[in-house]
Amino acid sequence: MKKLKIQDVISVGIYTTIYFLIVFLCMMGLRFTIPAFNSILIPGVTALFAGIVYLLMLNRVPRFGAITIMGSVMGLFFLVSGHFPLSFVPNIICAVLADLIQYKTAINKKLRTYLSYIVFSYGLTGPVLPLWFMKNAYVDSLVARGKDAAYIESVFAPVTTFSFYLCIFSVIIGGIAGMMLGRTLYNKHFSKVEDRSYDSTASEF
Template sequence: MKKLKVQDLIAVGVYTAIYFLTISICLLVLRFVVPGFHNLFIPAVSALFSGVIYRLVLQRVPRMGAITIMGSVVALFFLMTGHFPLAIVPGILCSFLADVIQYKTHLPKKVRTVTSYIVFSYGLMGPLLPLWFMKNAYVASLKARGKDQVYIQTVFEHVSTQIFLASMVAVLVGAILGYYLGSYLYTKHFQHNRR
């Protein structure tokens, strides 16, 4: 694999900004459609609508490292905006694993890309996982940021094992559907512009 060049990094930056904008729009819509559950299902809905961005990155910047950079930058933004510190880990780890699957494995092309996108999509679970697995530390971090008990109760109102399993399955379904939706949009609107 060739190394990333300056123009590749610029392109990844542009696609990362579009990816982040997509996440933000999905969050805004979910906030009105399913209030109280919007944060819990943002990874799945984002995966559904970000497939075309992923396809564009793979086609326009076919280099090991591009996926890792995109996912890591979003994870760093979560950290900078006050999310639980360990929320960054799944974002970076899943992005790197997606990169490895895409460029270092010998799976059939479609299987490889679908799998890498599924793994990449689970990176957005980073801010949510501490709700289930590090509750006390998460509560402590919220209190340290000046959040009151009412706010904390609201955050954990819908957190349960069933919702966790539903969120994980939803990401899988969203990523698979997102891949095919993204492939359709890419073929219809972008393929003729390939470099």
């Protein structure tokens, strides 16, 4: 496995920007359509639409470390944009695990791409997991940011056992469907254009 080069890092930056744009669009779409559950469904809905970006990055930058960089950049965004202080941790952990699955395991190539993408997609649960597991600390962080009681109550209104499982399983469903959609788009529009592939043949995506 070759090491990342400067041009590889630049390419990862481009795909990370596109991925961030998809996250933003999904967030805005959910905010206007399902406002009560928008933050909880962002990871799953993003996974549904970002599969093609993930595949393009794997093809353009078939190097261990590329996935980690993409996830880490997203984590840093959460860190500097006022989210709960530990929101960035899942992004980094999931990105590293996805990298290991994609490039350091010997399982079926197609299966490992699905698995790595699903694991990577769980990184976006970073801002919402504290709602269930670190409620008091999350409330304190909101108070420190000047949020009033009404706002805090609205944040925790959808936080139930059902919504937790909804968040977790939506990522699996969104990841599988998103990768299927991504493979279809890739093979239809990009496989004949891209001449570099992490697994030698685009059809194995």
